[in-house]
Amino acid sequence: MSADAGRRVLITGAASGLGAALVSAFAGRGDRVLATDVAFESGFETLAGARSSTTETRLDITSDDDWAAALAWVEREWGGLDVLVNNAGVAGGGRLDVATMDEWEWITRINLFGVVRGTRTFVPMFKDQRSGHIVNVASLAGLVHPAGMASYNAVKAAVVALSETTGHELAAYDVRCSVVCPSYFRTNLIDGLKGADTALGAVIGQLVENSPFSADDIAAAVLEGMDRGEDVIIPDVAARGAWHLKQNDRAAYDAVMRKQAARLDKMG
Known part of the structure; x- marks a missing residue:
């Protein structure tokens, strides 16, 4: 069990x-977890006095009221928070001339502003405590x-930038911020893939299905990265390889990306 066991943890998209x-x-480390998701039916009003190690409740990350309820519950039941994991998100994307503006607005509202809302909700608490760790997936x-993923790339890059900024702003308060950047892994996220670019959906579905990495593999690597104090957690070898290529051989990286773009166009 980790020396950090017993932390109070809130996870979205749980x-x-x-x-x-x-x-x-x-939970396997002995932490207390508030597991939240828009798919859960019961809300915070049913959780008064909850004392189990893992508590489930509904939280819509696009709702200011739901975030206010989460903060009130944490203050009342736990008296503070040690780790906020902004994990909830949706899959989307599409080529620039195929994806609609509604798709752009949908993915931005959830994948970026959901993280912003969670962060803004708990930053005052973390600053008052002079402790805490925000983990943005x-x-x-x-x-x-x-290619073909402009909207998804844009919002995830924004989350990376937001996380770096958060870490800089909160360092003086002994509050950390880490961002998690995995490649494709086996998950049901693809089930909710939304968008007009059906060719892209087929490509992503195959990449997810054929990935050697499970969600449990990525989760274990996230906790190990937190233990090491990493600000940017790249939890799998495929992701590390792609990032290394971009940093060290930009011409080769561009060639790979443009080849993928050409293959996508041939699919229609």
């Missing part, structure tokens, strides 16, 4: 996929930008 794996990973798409 009903399935990486969120559920993170709940298990933190982005994607390798926040660092490496494949």
